[in-house]
Amino acid sequence: MPTAFPLPVPAIPTAPVTAELRDALRAIVGEKGFIEDEHGKQPFVTDWRGLLVGGAGAVIRPGNTEEVSKVVRLCHDHGVAIVPQGGNTGLMGAATPWPAHTGIVLSLGRMNRVLDVDPVGYAMTVEAGCVLQTLQETAAAHDRFLPLSLGAEGSCMIGGNLSTNAGGVQVLRYGNARNLVFGLEVVLPNGDVWNGLRALKKDNTGYDLKHLFMGAEGTLGIITKAVLKLWPAPKDVATAWLAVRDPRAALEILSEAHAASEDNVGSCELLSRAAVDLVMRHIPGVQDPLRADTPWYLLLEWSSSRPRQDGADGMSEKLEQFLADQLEAGRVVDAVIAQTVSQSRNMWRIREAMAEASRAEGPGISYDMSVAISRIPEFIDKGLKAVLDILPSIRPYPLGHIGDGNLHFSFMGPIGMDQQTLNQYTAAITRAVNDLITSMGGSISAEHGIGIEKLDELNHYRSKTELDIMRTIKRALDPQNIMNPGKVLRV
Amino acid sequence: MPTAFPLPVPAIPTAPVTAELRDALRAIVGEKGFIEDEHGKQPFVTDWRGLLVGGAGAVIRPGNTEEVSKVVRLCHDHGVAIVPQGGNTGLMGAATPWPAHTGIVLSLGRMNRVLDVDPVGYAMTVEAGCVLQTLQETAAAHDRFLPLSLGAEGSCMIGGNLSTNAGGVQVLRYGNARNLVFGLEVVLPNGDVWNGLRALKKDNTGYDLKHLFMGAEGTLGIITKAVLKLWPAPKDVATAWLAVRDPRAALEILSEAHAASEDNVGSCELLSRAAVDLVMRHIPGVQDPLRADTPWYLLLEWSSSRPRQDGADGMSEKLEQFLADQLEAGRVVDAVIAQTVSQSRNMWRIREAMAEASRAEGPGISYDMSVAISRIPEFIDKGLKAVLDILPSIRPYPLGHIGDGNLHFSFMGPIGMDQQTLNQYTAAITRAVNDLITSMGGSISAEHGIGIEKLDELNHYRSKTELDIMRTIKRALDPQNIMNPGKVLRV
Known part of the structure; x- marks a missing residue:
């Protein structure tokens, strides 16, 4: 139960929702689209972790694009700031209003229709408020696959996924959220609607606007x-659990897996022994797939859209052959291929229960970082040393999407240390980790974005030139600074 | 030998290269980077087709990024316009200066070093002036593959490929040029250098700037x-030549080929009988792979990075099984799989010699268009009808990258009709084709871009909102309008 907003609050000019404006907004969206009582607003002004609680004059829930456009135009004309929000599952606070926010939260949740599915053209047109899992299921019902997959998929919405360029466990093969998009419709900060809803694989007619709105976290439009x-x-899916020599071996295994699987590597997740132990300790019913006591593991999944053919090698046989070769080469210490769906689910449960397990263990810190894939082993060595130099009793449990060069570089506090004491070390550790990432040409936010949480870090680590380009674009497209102000950039 | 510039020339304010500026430029790049005599400038101010001839105060060829930065800053301070140029192989005139251009052409050709190859990380760092084919060969020497492949690969340069978001014959599997990039370095219109040279698969730290510069055709930076x-x-590569029932069957074949090949479809090129006949008529040594007299063909290639295994099915066996199934389903009329490299080369030669053959045949017109993949058959039907309504004796020879929804919708003039007479019909035909494309939600330039050639068409067919966003971005990043002015947008 937070009492004070835990981060420095920028001074953002935002006009209030006046009585006159309230009536006009209500006239656009109707009673069911308008929330102004404190109880009703509460879930929309609180981030899902319950750490950040902001303010809002009203929460507006439009039912279609025309209503979004009218609401934004009205706010634009009155200088009222807008915080766009999807499923409100982000980790960086981009969808949470600042405490001083007197404008509106604009929730897309009522716009949840699948407008078209085109199986022959491998395309699906959807509204922003569709829940990700619903879209995965819709695609599956048409014998198609929507690869975006992440922990919050049961409640996050596709509009938010695209606005934050979400990552997840299928990026290795299919790319980030931005790679899963043919076209967009966007309501601009002045209320105009950009119709870029093209189902085109190729279109070289001017600047690529869709990539600008994806990853902008709602600061350039909705x-x-x-x-x-x-x-x-x-x-045809084969899942294996490997005890590997070290992170460098993991990388070499992945590098060779591309060819051996005929480019069918779906996932490749690295886990430290400490990470696996965390889950074993706190999550009931999970089995350790290998009773090895080695420090590093790999969850490797190969999948093909070709059903197994009688008499021909399927994914399992190819994977088995590959693991035998890797065992011989000394990169793999021991390995097991899931023989049943429940064995495969158990392997995935270890990876996916990590957040739950670490919460149960106690206070900790985690960095969502990336470097060039080939530099991951070097980063782990240097990063662990840097952090242990500051707090030798801290307990590292690194894990991550090694195929993307993306680690969740994570630590539990020393045994018995409370959150407040750990907090005294956090600033120094964060600086050491982020300095190292930056010196290695990496990213301080590989998939979670900037939002509120990493505003100052972005400002510290990105070049003035890069920040200037971003500010120039923001000011040009949103000169009044009403579209999710104070997120990504302080402007 | 053109006497007049064939397109309306916009009024672009551009300061001349004064004697003082000439000395300063020469001091930056040295003698070998400075060209001002008419003979020396000629190849840089003429497009490769010889259709457009522009002007330039000087051609500047910097040797490194620092020199580019200094040259741009100097031009910026003097209001001198800059036309960036790579291999000068574009089809839309983006790299060709306007006739009234008194500024400089900035050629990247001397910046042709491969700076780093990282086979484990599947990444390669290069300078903009590297020739595409050299980069393909460099990747191959490291047992890696750079998928960008197009007709001009022997002379086009990677900087131009990225600036125009080039397409080609591998887009189906690997995406356009913009999909092949981890990071960029860009010199901005004020001479600042943006260092976005990150080898990161995941990086969610603010706006995605690289996608803004790719496809901008040098109008936002270099x-x-x-x-x-x-x-x-x-x-392991298998290439087949199919006589297919019709374009809809081609689409269904492709749709089923994804799964049957385990997502290993590399290319899928549709050709009409008339297109094949053109090549047979004009290109010596090419064989018709099937002596079928059916109207539609498909060049289908599957490839895998896994070498053929003894006893296991390779690409050829899988493709053979697939073609038997498709024959039975009535979509394929007849088919042959290349048994030797020379048979495969012959099939590709038919596709690649199309431009050469059509030039030999006589005057013609072609539209580089795309629609949603599933609407290609409908477009062909309606498009042929629309054009034949205007000029019944015109000779269509449609072909293209059907897997990308991208046709080169092409026509030879009626037998005996000269270019001048054909030109009298061109405006009406272009309008009819582009209206149809637009009404079907398609693109009037799928891969070739806008440049000079399609300025007015972009302006006509794109919404005011979309053009406004583009103009706003252009003005914000290049307020003086010195960076490739009058290309993509008239501003």
């Missing part, structure tokens, strides 16, 4: 619809 | 370096 790319549904 | 993504080298 994504209201999207044409998503679909893929063939996986029909 | 790409000077790039970190390119590499893929595993193909080791």
